[in-house]
Amino acid sequence: MATWKEETKNLAGTDLVMVRGGAGKPLFVIHDEMGYTGWMKWNEALAEKRELFIPLQPGFGRTPRQDWMWRHRDLAVFYLNVIRELGLEKPDVIGFSAGGYTAAEMAAACPELLGSVTLVGPMGIKPDKGEIAEMFACTVNSYLRLSVHDKEAEEYGKMYGGEMSAQQFELFEDARAESARIGWEPYMFNPSLPQLLRSAANTKLPVLLVRGEHDAIIPPNCIEKYKEALPQAKVVSISKAGHRAEIENSGEFISAVQKFLS
Amino acid sequence: MQIAHFTERPVRYVPEQPILENRAFFGVSNKYVDRKKSADDYNFYLDEACYCEEVGFDAVAINEHHGNPFCSGMVVNTEAAILARITNKVKIVIIGNPLPVIKHPLRVAEELATIDTISRGRLVSGWVRGAGSEQFFNNANPAYNREMFNEAHQFILDCWTKDGPWRYEGKHFHYRHVNPWVRPYQEPYPQQWIPGVLSPETVLWCAEKQYPYLGLGTALGPTCDLWDMYADKAAELGYQAGPENFGYLLPVYCSDTDEKAFEIGKGFIFGGGQNAFSRPEHTLPPGYNSKAAIRMLASQPGGSWLGVSKAKLMASQEDQWDAAAFDALRSKLIKGYEKVQEAMQVVVGSPETVTKKICDILKVIRPGVFTVFAVQGNVSDKDRLNSVKLLGEQVLPAVREFAKAENLTGPFDRAPGLVKLAPGTKRAPVVDRAALEALNLP
Numbered sequence: 001m002a003t004w005k006e007e008t009k010n011l012a013g014t015d016l017v018m019v020r021g022g023a024g025k026p027l028f029v030i031h032d033e034m035g036y037t038g039w040m041k042w043n044e045a046l047a048e049k050r051e052l053f054i055p056l057q058p059g060f061g062r063t064p065r066q067d068w069m070w071r072h073r074d075l076a077v078f079y080l081n082v083i084r085e086l087g088l089e090k091p092d093v094i095g096f097s098a099g100g101y102t103a104a105e106m107a108a109a110c111p112e113l114l115g116s117v118t119l120v121g122p123m124g125i126k127p128d129k130g131e132i133a134e135m136f137a138c139t140v141n142s143y144l145r146l147s148v149h150d151k152e153a154e155e156y157g158k159m160y161g162g163e164m165s166a167q168q169f170e171l172f173e174d175a176r177a178e179s180a181r182i183g184w185e186p187y188m189f190n191p192s193l194p195q196l197l198r199s200a201a202n203t204k205l206p207v208l209l210v211r212g213e214h215d216a217i218i219p220p221n222c223i224e225k226y227k228e229a230l231p232q233a234k235v236v237s238i239s240k241a242g243h244r245a246e247i248e249n250s251g252e253f254i255s256a257v258q259k260f261l262s
Numbered sequence: 263m264q265i266a267h268f269t270e271r272p273v274r275y276v277p278e279q280p281i282l283e284n285r286a287f288f289g290v291s292n293k294y295v296d297r298k299k300s301a302d303d304y305n306f307y308l309d310e311a312c313y314c315e316e317v318g319f320d321a322v323a324i325n326e327h328h329g330n331p332f333c334s335g336m337v338v339n340t341e342a343a344i345l346a347r348i349t350n351k352v353k354i355v356i357i358g359n360p361l362p363v364i365k366h367p368l369r370v371a372e373e374l375a376t377i378d379t380i381s382r383g384r385l386v387s388g389w390v391r392g393a394g395s396e397q398f399f400n401n402a403n404p405a406y407n408r409e410m411f412n413e414a415h416q417f418i419l420d421c422w423t424k425d426g427p428w429r430y431e432g433k434h435f436h437y438r439h440v441n442p443w444v445r446p447y448q449e450p451y452p453q454q455w456i457p458g459v460l461s462p463e464t465v466l467w468c469a470e471k472q473y474p475y476l477g478l479g480t481a482l483g484p485t486c487d488l489w490d491m492y493a494d495k496a497a498e499l500g501y502q503a504g505p506e507n508f509g510y511l512l513p514v515y516c517s518d519t520d521e522k523a524f525e526i527g528k529g530f531i532f533g534g535g536q537n538a539f540s541r542p543e544h545t546l547p548p549g550y551n552s553k554a555a556i557r558m559l560a561s562q563p564g565g566s567w568l569g570v571s572k573a574k575l576m577a578s579q580e581d582q583w584d585a586a587a588f589d590a591l592r593s594k595l596i597k598g599y600e601k602v603q604e605a606m607q608v609v610v611g612s613p614e615t616v617t618k619k620i621c622d623i624l625k626v627i628r629p630g631v632f633t634v635f636a637v638q639g640n641v642s643d644k645d646r647l648n649s650v651k652l653l654g655e656q657v658l659p660a661v662r663e664f665a666k667a668e669n670l671t672g673p674f675d676r677a678p679g680l681v682k683l684a685p686g687t688k689r690a691p692v693v694d695r696a697a698l699e700a701l702n703l704p
Contacts, residue, residue: 139542166560169556
């Protein structure tokens with residue numbers, strides 16, 4: 001079993017809290033808009049051959065909020081500087097949901113710095129058909145439930161089951177507040193992103209686009225729009241899964257990502 | 263004392279069913295808007311304000327909400343502008359302009375200066391952050407609500423006092439050519455009264471600015487606590503807070519008999535707050551509350567005045583709303599109506615009953631501004647005007663006499679902050695806790 005630890009390092013101008021685990025070529029992991037959910041099966045599987053770097057997003061209750069951050073683009077540049085200051089050589093990046101949006105902004109800003117990007121259920125581009133689900137005008141529980149197709153998924157229960165502690169309640173509210181600060185308007189997309197991604201297309205940055213086949217948070221057209229902007233991207237649909245393919249069908253998810261990263 | 267009449271201008275023809283189905287007023291579809299009845303309502307409320315002036319109120323107060331039928335004030339400054347012309351003496355109190363929701367402070371500065379000018383200096387300008395729901399219905403980022411409020415407020419004061427043209431580059435607002443060619447009639451600008459529902463941050467902000475704080479139907483005990491907090495802060499800043507620093511808004515319905523008032527007063531169930539009839543997802547938008555407020559909420563799973571609770575926020579919205587549950591809901595709302603009367607947060611009755619209760623309340627919290635919050639719901643023109651008449655003719659004179667005897671100075675009798683306090687001096691009490699004890703409230 002891979003070991004993981006939490007550490008705090010002064011990076012990119014702040015004390016960044018980060019989870020690190022595994023060994024091998026670096027894999028930079030960007031969690032979603034509700035915060036880091038703990039070390040899951042997919043982390044364990046990918047950590048067999050990779051060293052995972054999972055920064056806890058500034059403003060999400062652990063890493064101090066950065067008042068200057070207005071957009072996911074700002075967060076992306078912050079993470080690019082974290083990568084530079086850690087001295088990581090061409091790390092692969094994987095981002096989930098709003099974290100996928102951030103990863104796409106990183107790819108647009110500096111594709112040369114990265115080995116590849118994997119965007120899982122990524123927000124960030126406005127779909128022509130359908131809408132990115134509204135996360136703010138609903139309760140935490142409603143949003144979490146909307147994010148999974150299989151509400152009995154074992155790891156979903158592990159992550160969010162049981163009575164919510166006061167501390168978890170606060171962390172969710174921190175996550176929602178910071179997500180609002182940088183993603184309220186336009187709602188979880190950057191109108192320029194399809195054009196900005198031309199840099200990642202020109203440099204032929206390897207890209208994997210992943211979506212659970214029953215994803216209720218981002219419509220299929222989000223993936224189609226990413227594919228239009230990044231013609232080199234590979235597209236994978238994970239069966240029997242909603243927005244959280246990594247926990248709902250972790251077997252299929254892990255093998256798709258491992259295949260791409262190998 | 264200044265006595266005001268306040269109304270939310272409820273949409274009176276709205277059917278009950280869609281509200282119950284929606285589980286809240288915010289978000290009821292505007293497909294139910296009836297254009298002709300709407301015209302009747304808007305015009306009636308303007309006429310009602312004129313009648314308030316006629317029967318002796320010192321002020322008429324209005325407010326703004328969005329996306330719901332319990333308040334038809336979508337653009338409060340438009341109505342205030344009409345009142346500026348059709349009334350003659352009363353103060354026009356706006357409680358208030360939701361600055362972060364409007365997102366255009368220059369426009370607000372111009373509109374308010376226009377209203378003050380047309381009314382020849384009768385405007386009282388209140389500021390609010392906008393209820394949680396308002397953030398959604400105006401796409402106003404709640405995480406920047408407090409910042410935008412503070413910035414917009416200061417910018418408006420600058421608009422009213424600085425000679426233009428000048429340039430403004432703030433965090434949330436940018437104007438490179440500020441030169442509004444209208445200035446408030448009152449120099450340097452109108453009084454600012456700040457309504458609130460017990461947010462400590464707002465209370466302290468008011469104390470710093472020497473603005474009267476208006477408790478919106480808040481429970482008397484916590485109201486005393488916060489007014490003490492205001493007064494402590496004021497003492498720290500070198501002044502003695504007095505009645506002129508405080509206002510209280512109380513839902514009041516007056517009729518010929520207690521029984522009749524109780525029946526018609528049931529319209530208060532259709533207010534925005536007391537009944538906790540609100541959807542949790544609209545009540546606490548992300549980042550709207552301070553970290554301290556969230557921490558308090560996280561550790562206290564019980565409810566609060568606005569019906570916000572951790573338990574409610576954690577509830578799933580997927581539960582189906584059973585139509586058969588409407589009766590249970592109605593009975594819950596009626597119970598709530600009785601409960602708030604016991605707590606003296608709603609007062610209904612004959613002129614005698616109402617006068618007694620109002621004076622009992624005033625004795626405890628000693629405000630310099632007393633505001634009657636008119637009945638909500640589908641109450642007829644006749645019944646609404648009857649309450650105004652009885653209040654004006656029978657209740658107001660008695661309340662004024664009581665206020666005079668108790669020395670309840672209003673902000674137009676004595677400017678808030680005028681009474682200085684030397685450093686280290688013990689401040690005088692601002693509330694009467696013995697009187698609160700004597701009320702023996704539940």
